[in-house]
């Protein structure tokens with residue numbers, strides 16, 4: 001399967017024929033039988049911009065998914081002016097917002113302390129965006145068994161038994177399908193529940209090598225940095241020009 005928008009759309013269209021796409025909250029709290037359900041999830045590690053196209057493809061098919069954002073990322077700021085606009089658009093398209101939690105930014109001695117930090121981030125997102133945070137996923141978890149025991153009250157998290165046991169997990173990490181392609185799997189053939197993790201960063205209009213995708217990201221990131229540097233420090237650049245005249 002190609003990592004192109006067209007291939008992605010085809011996959012969703014096919015899944016939609018037999019499956020229902022549901023949120024993590026509904027899967028956990030909904031008390032309905034989990035049959036022919038898909039949890040479609042996006043962990044946003046680097047680029048909020050690339051969620052736009054994926055969000056649009058899904059919305060055009062009437063599909064809602066959950067976009068998990070990092071509260072503290074070295075690459076983006078989910079509260080910045082430009083990024084907020086994209087996230088609000090996702091919300092308007094009926095997508096769900098989740099917290100992608102990065103524990104490495106915190107020092108914690110007990111698991112209860114970690115829960116407090118997660119809740120703090122989730123509650124801030126909820127208040128700022130005025131939406132219910134659908135769920136929490138973990139950025140590079142160190143110990144799945146450990147996370148599995150975590151209980152976050154109103155916020156379901158990706159390592160809870162209900163998601164691990166009732167949904168077969170597929171992920172496109174590093175630009176390839178780590179556990180096989182969903183549509184070529186026995187899980188799909190038997191129409192069993194799927195959890196599909198898609199990182200929008202790896203998907204493009206045309207098929208590209210993974211390294212090319214990363215290099216494009218680097219180029220776009222640097223161009224954005226340069227643009228901000230020019231506009232934010234306009235007075236400084238102008239004063240330099242005057243000095244040199």
Ligand SMILES: [Zn+2]
Nearest residue numbers: 043045139140
């Ligand atoms: Zn991540």
